[in-house]
Amino acid sequence: MSYCVRVMTQDDIPAVSKLDRQIFPDMQMPTNFESELTNCMAHYLVAFECGLAELKSSWMGSIIGYAGLWIMVSEAHIVNIAVDCNYRRRGLGELLLIASIELALDMNCNMMTLEVRASNVTAQRLYQKYGFTSRGIRKGYYNDNREDGSIMTVDNINSKTFKDAYKKLKVDYQKKRGAAEIILTAPF
Numbered sequence: 439m440s441y442c443v444r445v446m447t448q449d450d451i452p453a454v455s456k457l458d459r460q461i462f463p464d465m466q467m468p469t470n471f472e473s474e475l476t477n478c479m480a481h482y483l484v485a486f487e488c489g490l491a492e493l494k495s496s497w498m499g500s501i502i503g504y505a506g507l508w509i510m511v512s513e514a515h516i517v518n519i520a521v522d523c524n525y526r527r528r529g530l531g532e533l534l535l536i537a538s539i540e541l542a543l544d545m546n547c548n549m550m551t552l553e554v555r556a557s558n559v560t561a562q563r564l565y566q567k568y569g570f571t572s573r574g575i576r577k578g579y580y581n582d583n584r585e586d587g588s589i590m591t592v593d594n595i596n597s598k599t600f601k602d603a604y605k606k607l608k609v610d611y612q613k614k615r616g617a618a619e620i621i622l623t624a625p626f
């Protein structure tokens with residue numbers, strides 16, 4: 439089996455909402471994907487498993503991860519990247535990050551940024567792998583437990599330095615994880 443990432447549609451909302459609740463059971467205000475999908479700044483992607491034979495045509499499958507970005511002029515803010523607990527450590531979070539970077543490049547962004555819980559070392563490692571560095575702390579950023587948010591940023595995704603490193607990471611990903619498809623255009 440291989441993985442595909444594509445743009446999220448209205449039809450995906452029930453499955454993504456269910457997944458979101460599974461991944462973030464303690465979230466006081468679950469993500470309102472209905473309203474996110476009508477927000478012109480918001481861009482959501484979903485990941486699913488597909489057979490190699492379906493790679494070029496597949497639009498369907500059980501959703502096992504998602505990513506959300508807000509694109510504001512030249513800045514792409516990663517709202518979330520989340521992977522089904524049963525599918526972790528298989529390269530899916532990394533694929534969703536690659537797809538998010540592709541989207542940011544397609545949308546002519548220059549900078550990518552996000553907040554991540556100070557205790558979430560796993561996610562921080564993922565972002566660090568792709569050149570994000572810590573730029574400061576938002577004190578008590580998370581409402582549920584007043585945990586600090588670490589701000590992570592990569593400044594110039596159009597620079598030769600970033601693009602060379604990114605190209606190598608994508609080659610390494612494909613060698614390690616095999617073929618994967620990213621579809622960034624909406625189906626209709």
Ligand SMILES: CC(C)(COP(=O)(O)OP(=O)(O)OC[C@H]1O[C@@H](n2cnc3c(N)ncnc32)[C@H](O)[C@@H]1OP(=O)(O)O)[C@@H](O)C(=O)NCCC(=O)NCCS
Nearest residue numbers: 519520521526527528529530531532554560561563564567
């Ligand atoms: C963070 C998350 C998306 C990672 O997804 P994943 O599919 O398990 O990650 P991948 O298998 O693609 O790993 C990619 C990289 O992430 C880092 N990573 C992932 N899991 C890790 C772990 N348990 N410990 C340390 N680093 C880890 C590594 O750098 C890894 O690269 P490597 O394979 O070269 O070591 C996933 O753990 C998740 O959904 N967590 C809950 C939601 C969340 O916290 N999202 C982040 C919000 S900002």
